[in-house]
Amino acid sequence: MSAELTRRLEALLFVAPEPVTGAELLEALECEPGELDLALAELRGAYAPGLRGIEVKEVAGGLTFATAPDAEDSVRRLLAKPRTPPLTPAQAETLSIVAYLQPVSRPEITRIRGVSADSASSTLLERGLIEEAGRSQFGAVLYRTTPLFLKLFGLASLQDLPEVTAWDPSPEETADLRDRLLKAGEARAGGPVGADPAG
Amino acid sequence: MSAELTRRLEALLFVAPEPVTGAELLEALECEPGELDLALAELRGAYAPGLRGIEVKEVAGGLTFATAPDAEDSVRRLLAKPRTPPLTPAQAETLSIVAYLQPVSRPEITRIRGVSADSASSTLLERGLIEEAGRSQFGAVLYRTTPLFLKLFGLASLQDLPEVTAWDPSPEETADLRDRLLKAGEARAGGPVGADPAG
Amino acid sequence: MTAIIEELELDLEVFTGPFDLLLTLVLREEVDLLEVELADVVISYLDVLEARGELDLDVATEFLVLIAALLELKSRLMLPREEEELFEDFAPGEAAEELLARMLEARRYRHAADHLAERLAAEHGYRFRAAAPPAFLKKVVLPDAETARAVYDPAQLGKAVGGLLRLPEAIALEHLTIHRVTVAERLSHLRSLLKRGACTFTDAVKDADRVTVAVTLFSLLELYKQGEATWTQDGTFAEIHITPCSPREEVIRELAGVGA
Numbered sequence: 001m002s003a004e005l006t007r008r009l010e011a012l013l014f015v016a017p018e019p020v021t022g023a024e025l026l027e028a029l030e031c032e033p034g035e036l037d038l039a040l041a042e043l044r045g046a047y048a049p050g051l052r053g054i055e056v057k058e059v060a061g062g063l064t065f066a067t068a069p070d071a072e073d074s075v076r077r078l079l080a081k082p083r084t085p086p087l088t089p090a091q092a093e094t095l096s097i098v099a100y101l102q103p104v105s106r107p108e109i110t111r112i113r114g115v116s117a118d119s120a121s122s123t124l125l126e127r128g129l130i131e132e133a134g135r136s137q138f139g140a141v142l143y144r145t146t147p148l149f150l151k152l153f154g155l156a157s158l159q160d161l162p163e164v165t166a167w168d169p170s171p172e173e174t175a176d177l178r179d180r181l182l183k184a185g186e187a188r189a190g191g192p193v194g195a196d197p198a199g
Numbered sequence: 200m201s202a203e204l205t206r207r208l209e210a211l212l213f214v215a216p217e218p219v220t221g222a223e224l225l226e227a228l229e230c231e232p233g234e235l236d237l238a239l240a241e242l243r244g245a246y247a248p249g250l251r252g253i254e255v256k257e258v259a260g261g262l263t264f265a266t267a268p269d270a271e272d273s274v275r276r277l278l279a280k281p282r283t284p285p286l287t288p289a290q291a292e293t294l295s296i297v298a299y300l301q302p303v304s305r306p307e308i309t310r311i312r313g314v315s316a317d318s319a320s321s322t323l324l325e326r327g328l329i330e331e332a333g334r335s336q337f338g339a340v341l342y343r344t345t346p347l348f349l350k351l352f353g354l355a356s357l358q359d360l361p362e363v364t365a366w367d368p369s370p371e372e373t374a375d376l377r378d379r380l381l382k383a384g385e386a387r388a389g390g391p392v393g394a395d396p397a398g
Numbered sequence: 399m400t401a402i403i404e405e406l407e408l409d410l411e412v413f414t415g416p417f418d419l420l421l422t423l424v425l426r427e428e429v430d431l432l433e434v435e436l437a438d439v440v441i442s443y444l445d446v447l448e449a450r451g452e453l454d455l456d457v458a459t460e461f462l463v464l465i466a467a468l469l470e471l472k473s474r475l476m477l478p479r480e481e482e483e484l485f486e487d488f489a490p491g492e493a494a495e496e497l498l499a500r501m502l503e504a505r506r507y508r509h510a511a512d513h514l515a516e517r518l519a520a521e522h523g524y525r526f527r528a529a530a531p532p533a534f535l536k537k538v539v540l541p542d543a544e545t546a547r548a549v550y551d552p553a554q555l556g557k558a559v560g561g562l563l564r565l566p567e568a569i570a571l572e573h574l575t576i577h578r579v580t581v582a583e584r585l586s587h588l589r590s591l592l593k594r595g596a597c598t599f600t601d602a603v604k605d606a607d608r609v610t611v612a613v614t615l616f617s618l619l620e621l622y623k624q625g626e627a628t629w630t631q632d633g634t635f636a637e638i639h640i641t642p643c644s645p646r647e648e649v650i651r652e653l654a655g656v657g658a
Binding site for chain 3 (some may be wrong): 011014015017018066075084087095097152153155161162163167181185
């Protein structure tokens with residue numbers, strides 16, 4: 001393949017994000033239908049199935065390149081390898097609240113974080129780290145962690161979560177973890193804090 | 200070209216949205232480095248410049264296909280999109296300072312250019328050629344170049360930029376410049392130029 | 399130095415002659431930089447550029463680098479005298495060296511810029527593919543509970559929850575001086591103004607800060623409520639005209655006149 005028209009045709013099919021119609025090709029290549037037919041035949045020959053890693057395909061009323069079917073496994077390994085991206089700070093916070101307090105509702109998570117947890121909890125749901133666990137008495141959806149969560153954190157069970165006291169900045173507090181988290185969250189959000197009603 | 204590995208390599212380069220590194224190729228193709236080298240040589244041969252409408256390019260730390268430059272006119276007619284406009288002198292100067300000194304802050308760029316780089320750096324940011332890279336100790340935003348910069352400038356890595364001192368004047372020229380700075384007006388200083396140093 | 403800089407003739411208060419001569423005299427401290435109006439130098443330069451039809455600051459960087467360096471020198475000289483030792487170090491020769499270094503640095507990147515522009519032009523014809531990944535890859539394959547391996551550190555969870563337990567420190571306001579304005583103060587201010595007849599809101603809050611303006615408005619409402627004043631405003635943001643309603647003598651006389 002070296003005819004200049006065929007080379008330009010190849011470039012067009014390569015670079016076009018969508019299948020290209022014959023009319024579009026004629027206009028872009030500024031050639032006659034007969035010339036295009038010849039170039040196309042040459043290109044089809046060069047990319048006949050089995051010869052190369054790419055094939056010329058006719059789809060949706062146009063021409064396009066596609067990867068050869070037998071390269072699919074490699075392509076999948078390259079582009080679709082299962083990924084476990086690092087947790088963002090918002091996701092880590094949301095996940096820790098669910099892990100320690102489960103089952104817990106989204107409004108509670110929001111109150112504890114002081115800011116909305118909607119986007120973070122959607123991502124965690126999508127990735128299968130948390131799942132729905134019924135509804136609270138007020139009708140809010142409750143969340144809990146999944147077996148995948150335990151696997152990804154290398155935990156045998158929820159009992160293996162790190163002791164909160166190791167990270168606890170206020171060990172003198174004796175109240176329940178949930179209450180303390182809520183109190184701290186409300187202080188962050190600028191809401192009423194028991195200690196300083198005037199503030 | 201028909202070796203199965205070369206065909207799969209071709210499919211990967213075709214389908215990947217960004218340049219693919221050697222490590223990624225090895226993993227996706229599940230082959231040895233030696234085998235990859237052979238396949239790559241075969242592919243480069245098949246796509247040697249001038250042969251086809253597509254070429255293999257090494258940019259931004261990886262391999263990718265790009266259309267052959269002589270197909271540009273047809274491509275432009277097909278995609279009906281103007282090329283990215285060339286750089287203005289201010290943009291080119293700002294970009295070269297970022298490329299060589301990265302990470303570098305806007306005040307530093309301004310100091311070197313002697314004139315504000317705000318508009319130029321905004322445009323470069325918008326076009327994705329530079330990006331923010333944290334903050335300096337004084338709180339100024341730092342900039343660095345992006346992978347798109349490497350791609351558009353056909354650079355495999357920043358190492359491919361020529362040494363910036365390559366453009367320094369020779370020692371004689373520098374001495375001459377220094378002389379002129381100090382003595383340019385000397386001759387005229389003696390003459391009747393209406394200078395009034397005492398004023 | 400470029401031709402234009404060499405051609406630049408100046409006619410300043412303290413100096414008449416070519417720019418490069420001025421530069422030399424400044425560097426030799428024969429002309430006091432503090433007395434040179436650098437803005438006038440810039441204007442002269444712009445005039446030259448304009449006369450030549452080359453009014454393009456993008457290509458004028460050499461001059462700009464020189465002027466910027468002179469400005470920096472001048473600003474250093476303008477520092478308070480206590481900083482004397484700072485420019486004692488700064489011998490005329492060093493000033494020239496610094497100017498030279500600036501010019502070389504700017505020149506370096508200007509040439510690098512030319513190189514980059516050439517590179518970009520050379521790459522002009524190459525186009526990269528921008529198609530979406532094939533349909534069979536659209537669905538992201540996530541690991542399932544069977545095959546997943548531990549990738550996250552449980553300490554991350556403890557740290558996150560510990561951070562959430564932290565009560566934020568109360569915001570300290572001691573360092574702020576709170577400007578206190580009372581309604582009572584503003585009421586008496588308004589009443590004293592109104593004793594002299596009608597006034598505008600602008601008169602009442604002349605040069606006052608925002609808090610005072612707000613409290614004055616409250617006081618005005620209070621006066622209205624008490625029946626001591628009425629006000630009119632022709633439109634949004636228009637002037638507010640305040641009229642006293644107190645039964646002052648002339649008002650009573652006027653009312654009596656109207657009544658008769």
